Structures are given as C-alpha cells and as structure tokens.
Amino acid sequence: MLQLVRIVLVLVPVQGLAFDFGQFTRCVPIPRHMGICQDVGYSEMRLPNYLGQSSLETQVVPHSERWRPLLETGCHPQARVFLCSLLAPICLDTFIQPCRSLCAAVRDGCAPVLACQGQAWPDVLDCDRFPGHDDMCGCPVPLKDECLPRATCQDCPATEEFPSLKSTMDAICLNDFAVKAKLARRRFASTETEFEVEGRLEFVRQGPLLLYDTRTMLEQWLLINPHCAQALVRPGRAQLYLVTGRVRPDGTLALALLFPWHKKDVNLVAASRKWKHHQC
Template sequence: MKNLLPKLWIFIAPAVFLPSLSSAEYDYPYTWKPEGTWMQNYGKSPQCMDIPKDLKLCFNVGYRQMLLPNLLEHETIAEVKQQAVSWVPLVHKACHPGTQVFLCSLFAPVCLERPIYPCRWLCEAVRDSCTPIMNAFGFPWPEMLNCDKFPLGDVCLSMNTTSSDDTDKTGVSSVCPPCDNEMNTDAILEHLCASEFAIKTKIKEVKKDNLDRKVILQKKRKAVKVGNLNKQDLKKLVLHLKNGADCPCQQLENLANNYLIMGRSVGQQYILTAIHKWDKSSKEFKKALKKLKSHKCQVFETVFK
C-alpha cells in the first residue's frame, strides 16, 4: 500500500502553519503543565511515553512519544490498545489521507505543553470521506468523534493535504470496501480480528437488493472463526454487501473460487466485512492460514457507537 500519511502541522489561527516537530525532538520527556479544564476528570498526572510497536494504529504516525491519559480519556496503554485496534482496518482502506493523523491526535496525542486537539475541518474531512466506508460495514460515525467538539481556530492539529499519489483528492477507492483487500498476512489477520466470524466457502449467487448486494453461499461451508454463529446460523447464512449494488467487486464476479469470507451481524442482517480468495499459491495467504489458529486478537469494546 502506498504511504498516504501527510506531514503533521499545528494550525494557529487565522492562517499560520508550523511544521510538526521531528521525531528526534521527542527523545526526552516534556514537563507537562495542565491548563484549562482538560485535566479535571483525570486521577493521574499526564505523562509522555514511547508509542509501543503493538499500537499499530499510531506506531508509524510520525512521532515517537504520546501523552497518557489521552484525549479520549483512556488512562492506561492497555485501554488505548483495546480501543485503537478496531480502527486499523479503516486506516488501511485509505478513505482519507488524514485518517491516521486525525485518530492518532486523539488516541496517541503529541507530547506538548498543552493538549492539541484536531482542527474541526480535519475531523469533518475525514468523517465525510470515511463515513461511506464505515456504512459499508454497518458502522455509523461515532458520537465520541462528533466534529462539533473540536476547535475551529486557535491552536489545533492540521495537515498538509498535498500528495503525489494517483488517487483522487480523498484517497477513496471506487472498489467496494470489503473487496479492496491486499493479499497480506497482517491485513488478513486484522480483518479477522475486526470481524465476528470467518468461513471458507464458494458463492452460489449474487443478487442486487436495493442499494445492497445479497451474497448467497454454497451449502458446503467450513467455519474458520465461529464467533456467535451456531450451526443453524451457519447453515442459513446470507451476507449483505452494504451500499454495494454498483461498486466493483472482482471476487463476486468469479463464483468458481473458494473464498475466505468474513462478516458480522448488524441488526437482522449479516454484513460482509472482507473477502479474500482462498489462494494457497500465495505465500502471504498460506502464512495467514498457519497463524489463524494460534493468533490471539486483542479484546476490545466496540468503539463505533
């Protein structure tokens, strides 16, 4: 995947931009002096700490240290990891070049002398570009990321929107989000962890169902990850590709292949969250299969509320 991560900027109203500090400038701890009301709800004094490698959402965001407690009121790094892991697939979908910057400004804020929130326009840009992707998985934009909470001016985190990538301005792909998957071991395992169940099967038929596509499976189905599915659920399982009536999905055009199909329940429907060709000639896919049984997903609460 191309690196869509832009350079971080601190925005100071009305129109002055200061480039972010280089990672080398985070080699020492900052003396934190809480200001305003931000610290009133915390029992701990804020501290700077290295961003751990297993915090995949933010480990490569462009700076080395983060503030804890963060701006989402997570007081421990374990809590940050639990909540952040479910956002990794969204970043991989590249729905907006500022998605990782925006999320990490809250989950793993930069260590400065006062908390720097993301600019409201950055929140709105990410929300408007990524909401269609989230809707495809049955997730609304969460209230905890309500853009009205973030500053219009003063001091806020912004970004340089210029990019040399040959995507459109938002970075949105025209491919149906669950179908736009790299044959990459880590990506497959991340999709698995973000899904409630996974099965190996062939597709019998694909039908348009208003704005969705209904994916009807062959009778022979092998459970890879059961989740809350019982035998009857697995037998009757029909998946919906949300808002996928017209977007391209190469996997659904070749019904002869076996697929690793992942999904989760939303209301009365089962939503297709990812589909990978069952391709044992792929080294990445074979490596993912070997790790499936032993791979332990981080336990996290649903953050898309």
C-alpha cells in the first residue's frame, strides 16, 4: 500500500490552490484510465483544474491515482466526489468549486486516517478556502445514512495464542461480534503492500455487522492501520484469526482481541460450537 503520507505531499501544490479564474480554460473528456473520477455524474472536465494542473498524462492522471489508497479506506462516502471536483472539475459555463461544508465533512472523516499515518489535514485544503452555501458551489445530495459501522484508526489490538475455552468465551461475550477471517498480505515488486481478507467469512457472533459489508470493513481497517496489519500477517502467508471487536457509540469499529486459529487449537473450535447455546 502506498503510504498515505506521500499522497498529500505529491498531489497538492504547497503554495495553495493554484488556480487563476482569469486564465484560459478548456473542456476535455475525463480519461477512462482516470479511474477514481469515473461515474461521478459528468464526463467532461475543465483544464487547468483547481490544483493548477494542465497536463492530463503527466500531472492530473498520475496524481489522481495517488489518492486511491486513501479512498479505499472508505474514510468518507463523498471523498471521491470532493477530490474529483478539484482534480477533474465539471465543465460548465461558470466555475463550480466544492462547497465548504463538503470539504469539512470529508476532512472530518479522512483527517483521522491521515493522522494514523502521522500526517495532518493539509493546509492547502483548508476548508475556509472554499465558498459557503450562499455562493455558487457544488455540494452533492447527502447519502442515506445506513448506520453501518466504519473502520478507523486505533491502537493495535492484542492477540492471544492458544487461549483457554473460558478466555475465548469471555472475549466473545464482552464484545459485539466475533468473526473467523483469514488475513493476507501481498508484497508487490514495488514497495507497495496490499492487505486483504481471503476466502469466506464465518460469524461466531454477528452482532451489528452485516455479511455483505464486513469483508470490506475489515480490509479498510487493515489499510487504515498498516502498522497493526504488518504485525498480524507475514508477507506471502495468510493467517486465520478469530477476530473479536465492538462498535463504539460514534459508529466506529474497534477490534479488541484476535485469536490466531491454529488447526490443533481445540478450544477455539469448541468455543465456536458452544456459543450458539451459551449465555453470558
């Protein structure tokens, strides 16, 4: 995974939003290989963009890809819309910048992810630079709140090798969910590392989690917390875990205790079977 530290420093000019509203602009199709800005509701973009970039192939497209790891964390549902409104602004008769409220919402969701990597929200994206609702600006319709838990930055959860049956049952009781998941780490030829959840998930205690959303949520947790992920999974070798955790009052996901699931660990197998009839 590209370090999120590098994303902001490379993508955004240090002097500020480098766009001159008095300069000549042109409209061009959004390139198909500019993946993060496909299906955003329009097909033509204005150049130079609001970051002062005028070359698609040497500036805009390469820099847009550097945001992909941050977007894959799911830090905010409108993060892609906000970034594309700067990188690939819609081509209309008037200039439409993102609204200050949209910037603030994305900042509040994504700044903690950057903070987890040791970076602050960049000054160049200071939301006070963008227009308020009283001015002409772009702010998409709020998404329907489905109250789904979301991953966030946290201290690394503890792991316990070969736990007793009692400690396993206690961990399941004390937390909101317990899921059997195989965590994998893939190292590419470059310096990038990718974390993922392999195979089928098995719930021991489902709690507030949804089957279709849990895999993505766990993968986002691995992306947001790479220092924890690196400690949990060795390169090229998947590790099966019983993952326990809870959902905080603010809707964020916190992993609590992980049990490496070894083939000879009879207590984990017994706990998963006894849970269906167990009373905490």
